Amino acid sequence: MHKIRAEYIWVDGQKPTAKLRSKTKILDKPVVALQELPEWSFDGSSTQQAETKHSDRLLRPVFYIPDPIRGGNDILVLCEVFNPDGTPHASNTRAYLRQVAARTQDQEPWFGIEQEYTLFQGSRPLGWPDNGFPAPQGGYYCGVGCDEVFGLQLIEAHTKACLEAGLTIAGTNAEVMPAQWEFQVGPVGALEVSDQLWLARWMLYRMGVDFNISATLYPKPVKGDWNGAGAHTNFSTKAMRAEGGMKVIEEACQKLSKFHKEHIEVYGAHNEERLTGLHETSSMHTFSYGVSNRAASVRIPLPTVQNNRGYLEDRRPAANMDPYQVCAALLDTICGDGFKGAAVYAK
Numbered sequence: 001m002h003k004i005r006a007e008y009i010w011v012d013g014q015k016p017t018a019k020l021r022s023k024t025k026i027l028d029k030p031v032v033a034l035q036e037l038p039e040w041s042f043d044g045s046s047t048q049q050a051e052t053k054h055s056d057r058l059l060r061p062v063f064y065i066p067d068p069i070r071g072g073n074d075i076l077v078l079c080e081v082f083n084p085d086g087t088p089h090a091s092n093t094r095a096y097l098r099q100v101a102a103r104t105q106d107q108e109p110w111f112g113i114e115q116e117y118t119l120f121q122g123s124r125p126l127g128w129p130d131n132g133f134p135a136p137q138g139g140y141y142c143g144v145g146c147d148e149v150f151g152l153q154l155i156e157a158h159t160k161a162c163l164e165a166g167l168t169i170a171g172t173n174a175e176v177m178p179a180q181w182e183f184q185v186g187p188v189g190a191l192e193v194s195d196q197l198w199l200a201r202w203m204l205y206r207m208g209v210d211f212n213i214s215a216t217l218y219p220k221p222v223k224g225d226w227n228g229a230g231a232h233t234n235f236s237t238k239a240m241r242a243e244g245g246m247k248v249i250e251e252a253c254q255k256l257s258k259f260h261k262e263h264i265e266v267y268g269a270h271n272e273e274r275l276t277g278l279h280e281t282s283s284m285h286t287f288s289y290g291v292s293n294r295a296a297s298v299r300i301p302l303p304t305v306q307n308n309r310g311y312l313e314d315r316r317p318a319a320n321m322d323p324y325q326v327c328a329a330l331l332d333t334i335c336g337d338g339f340k341g342a343a344v345y346a347k
Contacts (some may be wrong), residue, residue: 001123002028002029002030002073003018003026003027004026004027004028004029004031004066004072004073004074004075004270005024005025005027005067005070005073005075005278006024006025006026006027006037006038006075006077007022007023007024007067007075007076007077008024008025008040008057008059008072008077008079009021009022009076009077009078009079009199009202010020010022010042010060010078010079010080010081011081011091011092011093011322012047012048012049013047013049013089013090013091013337014047014048014049014092015065016269016270017217017268017320018091018322019078020198020201020205021042021047022202023042023068023150025038025077028260030073031064031073032113034061034062034063036038036268037061037077038061039059039060039061039062040058040059040079041056041057041058041059042056042057042059042234042296043055043056043057044056044081044089045058045104048091049081049089049091052238053084054084056080056084056104057081057082057083057089057190057287058082058084058086058298058326059079059080059081059082059107059216060079060080060081060082061077061078061079061307062078062079062094062195062201063077063078063164063195064076064077064078065167065199066163066164066165066166066329067201068160068161068162068165069161069203069206069207070228076165076199076202076203078184078195078198078301079148080092080094080095081117087303090346093324093328093345093346094194094195094320094324094327095325096160096190096324096328096344096345097190097194097327097328097331098191098214100327100328100331100332100336101189101190101191101331103198103336104330104331104335105121105189105334107237107238107239107335108238108332109189109236109237109335109339110185110188110189110191110235110236110237110241110311110332111186111187111188111189111190111193111194111234111235111330112170112185112187112188112193112232112234112311113184113185113186113188113193113197113231113232113233113234113323114174114182114184114218114230114231114232114233115182115183115185115197115200115231115319116180116181116182116229116230116231116232116319117161117177117180117181117182117185117204117217117229117319118144118177118179118180118181118215118216118218118221118222118229119150119151119154119179119180119181119208119213119214119215119305120179120214120221121212121213122217122309124215125177125178125180125221125222125341126150126179127150127151127178127179128153128178130177134178136177136225137176137225137226138228140174140175140176140177140180141173141174141176142173142174142177142276143174147176148174148178149178149315150178150179151179151181151211151249153188154207154208154211154213155181155213155334157170157207158183158203158204158207159172159183159210160199161203161207161222162200162203162339164185165198165199165203165323166324167185167196167200167245168185168186168187168188168192168193169184169185169200170182170184170185170186170187171183171184172184175227175229176227176279176280177222177226177227177303178194180229183200184329185197185200187236190327190328191303191327193323193327194323194324194327198300198312198323203318208285216229216261217229217231217313217318217320218270218319218320219268219270219271219274219318219319219320220270220273220274223273225279225285227280228273228277228279228317228318229273229274229318229319230281230316230317230318230319231268231272231312231317231318231320231323231326232313232314232315232317232319232329233250233314233321233323233326233330234311234312234313234314235311235312235313235314235330235334236249236310236311237334237335238251240309240310240311240312241309241310241311243308243309244303244308245298245308245309246300246304246309246310246312249300249304249310249311249312252312252334253298253300253312255296255333255334255338256289256298256314256333256334257287257289257313258327258333258338259333259338259339260286260287260297260343262329262339262341263316263329263333263339264316265342266321266322266325266326266342266345266346267316267317267318267321267326268317268318268319268320268321269272269316269318269320269335270320271284271317271318272284274318274333276314277295277341280294280295280297281315282295282296282297282315282316283298284316287292289312294315296314296315297314297316298312298313298314298315298316299312299313299315300312300313301313312345314326314330324345325345325346328345329345
């Protein structure tokens with residue numbers, strides 16, 4: 001009998017920014033269907049998801065992919081967290097997105113998320129001098145060469161692993177600040193993009209161990225005249241992608257303008273350090289949208305205007321945002337009857 005390793009992965013209850021956790025379960029045979037994966041339990045008192053005297057919490061598999069790191073028949077298993085009575089745990093933000101996705105599926109929403117992140121080695125960004133700073137920003141974005149991009153070996157390995165695992169990785173590029181990178185996931189549905197983003201994040205962290213490199217999603221990892229890190233979220237519905245969809249996109253922007261402050265509340269902690277109106281960001285205090293405008297809250301790509309249909313890009317989410325919360329907020333605001341309140345998306 002050929003045993004396999006299944007890495008059970010979940011999102012913890014840490015605040016203000018949740019972390020990924022995982023542990024390995026040995027299974028007696030390869031898995032061919034999700035329903036074959038058993039539920040498991042863990043110590044929630046060590047993940048800010050339970051008290052010590054009532055510490056057991058349940059892991060329920062919801063999505064799995066081949067494990068490109070271990071290889072063979074080993075798998076990565078994404079789980080939701082449940083209470084002992086079978087109800088979703090308060091930290092389980094995926095549970096609410098399941099409801100919203102079901103309510104809005106007739107509009108066929110698509111998401112694409114651009115995940116920016118910064119590589120560190122020790123206490124400094126990767127490749128930065130031990131004393132002082134590198135040359136000012138300007139040549140690093142989509143740069144080429146070891147004097148402009150740092151950590152390419154990890155990025156190449158991570159991209160290859162994501163493709164081998166079947167994730168919908170759309171591209172990668174070096175970003176404006178040296179040691180900063182981006183990969184894109186999508187376009188797919190709300191649950192799919194969120195699940196895949198969490199697993200791609202997990203693989204980035206795990207593969208960084210092999211390179212002695214850490215990755216951070218902190219929205220402003222270096223203070224001063226350096227770009228922050230975001231998770232620009234591209235969104236469209238069937239009506240936006242159809243002929244004349246530009247009008248629907250403008251209507252969506254008007255809806256978003258009514259709940260700007262509320263969206264900011266679920267778009268990632270410490271985002272005020274990034275959304276200053278500088279470094280290709282809008283001010284977190286005002287809402288704006290514009291064609292090809294990377295200083296706006298929402299950018300409408302030029303091809304969308306030219307074709308009179310397409311998608312919008314919400315540039316406000318921080319790199320450390322929870323995609324379950326962001327996707328749910330966008331679906332409620334644009335496709336539903338409005339934003340439900342930050343507390344709804346936080347559980």
